[in-house]
Amino acid sequence: MNEVNQIVSDIKNGNAKPIYFLMGEESYYIDKISDYIEQNVLSEEEKGFNQMVLYGRDVTVEEIISQAKRFPMMAEKTVIIVKEAQDLSRTIEKLVPYVENLQESTVLVINYKYKTLDKRKKLHKIASKYGVVFESKKLYENQVADWIRKVLNGRNYQMEPKAALMLVEFLGTDLSKISNELDKLTLILPEGTIINPAHIEENIGISKDFNNFELRKAVGNKNVVKANQIINYFSNNPKSNPTVMTVSLLNSYFTQLLMYHGLQDKSKANVAKNLGVSPYFVNDYVEASRNYPMRKVSQVIGFLREADVKSKGVGASLSQNDLLKELLFKIMH
Missing domain, CATH: 1.10.8 (Helicase, Ruva Protein; domain 3)
Structure with a gap:
């Protein structure tokens, strides 16, 4: 987020670079930077003649270069934004000659989503030297709450x-x-x-009482009644609560519980750091560890792997609801 703020700050201060290569798995920040440039580098009066949005599936790299070499009309800058540029991944290195001789009056924005440039190749090196190459990395699940x-x-x-x-x-x-x-x-x-x-x-529209967090808490506390109530709710709302997701989240939970058992330092701060959870939730793991010794946790992970395969339709003769009920019985008994 700090890098994004710096890029936006530079543009706001009139220091727009001649090329922005925005790439990576997380599209959110790519869109944020691109949209900011689209909305703020030129005034509304200047945009008509000097701003153009292209799409990777509709143009070639040569056509992008041709547009980028245009001089602005009654404005200081020309802005060329290429969206869905990942569709040009096979030919993107053809941008090299243009980047070696950038049109300083042009701001060229390349939105290269879900892919990254090969850092060993020339385009990445020279784009980094003369402009901005920004990689938007996907956050891990335990980082999103902080975001x-x-x-x-x-x-x-x-x-x-x-x-x-x-x-x-x-x-x-x-x-x-x-x-x-x-x-x-x-x-x-x-x-x-x-x-x-x-x-x-x-x-x-997410139920505060019947969700995967509450299910994990009920399982951790060995609250059989509550766990089964949640499973019944899931069976009545299958689109919002797919079995594959529930099994995956339970697997993550018990994997964290296994890690907890293996920690020598079980202080709240160290547990939170190693498990990747908020300190607010550490007591839930302490309680669950009393109910599930390490040997039982290892056994449960085995049950979850079996259930994961069955939830995807391999060797399954039970309904999704019955599959979860059978899994809960094995876990909690």
């Missing part, structure tokens, strides 16, 4: 750890999807609100 906190702090909001975890479990690590939901919440809720699970349930 949510930073985004909301910037808008004068806060979010409880459980509420953040609910969002991550429901939406995954796709920052664009999460950002859209945060936009909704900050539009509805007054500034200064501490967003809690009830807000998530009311405004986004």
